Amino acid sequence: MARVKTAIVSPGEPDPQTKAVYGSGTTILRIGNGGAGATGLLEALCVDYLSTLPSPASITWVANHSRHTQLALMYDYIDIALTYERKEEALAEAEGWSVTHGPVFHDHFCIVGPVSDPVGIRSARSPHEALAMIARSRHLFHSRRDGSATMWKEEDLWSYCGLKPWTDDAENGDWFKKSHLPPAEALIGADQAGAYLVTDRSTLLRQTGLRTISNSTVFFEPTSEYHYFMNSCCALSSPSASPETKKHVAKFIEYLKSPRGQKVVAGYGIGDGWALFATLEEKYAKAMLRRGRPKDGRWVMPSAL
Structure with a gap:
């Protein structure tokens, strides 16, 4: 994919390498994120989602901070970007290389x-x-x-x-x-x-x-x-992705926002009542x-x- 120009300011370049693989079988999605991957929430969500599919599949995590995750989407390193900066997300959408699907959980x-x-x-x-x-x-x-x-x-x-x-x-x-x-x-x-x-x-x-x-x-x-101090996470995708990728993207984002996906968010904590993240319904912790x-x-x- 050709690198388009963007007004987003982010020193350095995103890392294109896979940080982790969840599941087994054909890779159906490449997801970019920083914090939710590092804390383990992304793995919990991906593993649960993959368990709902009729056949084995895998999802990869590409680790970058928020703006580099956006650039990773622009460079076609990933299929879904989970990011935290509304101004830059709106700018990417205005530039035509990203579609914002709204928040999926709150940090x-x-x-x-x-x-x-x-x-x-x-x-x-x-x-x-x-x-x-x-x-x-x-x-x-x-x-x-x-x-x-x-x-x-x-x-x-x-x-x-x-x-x-x-x-x-x-x-x-x-x-x-x-x-x-x-x-x-x-x-x-x-x-x-x-x-x-x-x-x-x-x-x-x-x-x-x-x-x-x-x-x-x-x-x-x-x-x-x-x-x-709200640090809400939004899902982004590329409008130029293949029809097959768009199908997988739509299904995963639908899962993230569903009661089942939000239940995973709500329950992801250290086991003593302190959830790490807040759900869409909760709005904040x-x-x-x-x-x-x-x-x-x-x-x-x-x-x-």
């Missing part, structure tokens, strides 16, 4: 940091005020500079404060630490270093279940379906994580400590 951004809260951002009235407090104190902050949806969300937060700490290492390098780490590794590093960071609910709960973090709590998270912390592989609220 959530969070501001996370040490349980001891050395800067006192627990008293901040907004995420923007919290980041401004961190900057004034010059306390350690870990920033993912990898082009991900998390990075762009974090940039929006800093810019709202009139700050761009990622642009001046000489001035800010002692407290603003940049990395290209994927979500799980970035969270683990911040937890060990006592740093604040922007991450997502699914990664936080997944790493809680894996017992890789112990010193982090949530200070800000969505409190409604319209909250600034009502079980808040704020003030809780990891303990023995579970997210525990203060009353249970």
Whole structure:
């Protein structure tokens, strides 16, 4: 497929390689995504969907962050893109190489940091005020500079404060630490270093279940379906795909939005009532994580400590 021009800004190039194969037999779909693949939800959905088919088949996962996943769709590396940025999705559709099928589940951004809260951002009235407090104190902050949806969300937060700490290492390098780490590794590093960071609910709960973090709590998270920190996932496909591929795409997206697919979303968690994602019907996770912390592989609220 010829590479069309796009106005989407995303440093670097998407990875075309298959990260994982679900099922066995003929590959019927190639799905691109970052977070849901890394946390295991994509595998759970694909395995359940494949079990409904009359004959064996397989689905592959191609791992990239949100914007690179869009580019992977444009380059014909994948058949379905599961992405998190509405502006870029609308731009791709306007350019004619992508069709948006709407949300299929919801994740959530969070501001996370040490349980001891050395800067006192627990008293901040907004995420923007919290980041401004961190900057004034010059306390350690870990920033993912990898082009991900998390990075762009974090940039929006800093810019709202009139700050761009990622642009001046000489001035800010002692407290603003940049990395290209994927979500799980970035969270683990911040937890060990006592740093604040922007991450997502699914990664936080997944790493809680894996017992890789112990010193982090949530200070800000969505409190409604319209909250600034909502991180909803939409399904995209290519209008130039073959008729056979379009058929498989339509069936899988129909499954994702169906009661059966949404039941998988609702039940995907660490087994103690904290679902990693929210369903379309739920709109956002009502079980808040704020003030809780990891303990023995579970997210525990203060009353249970």
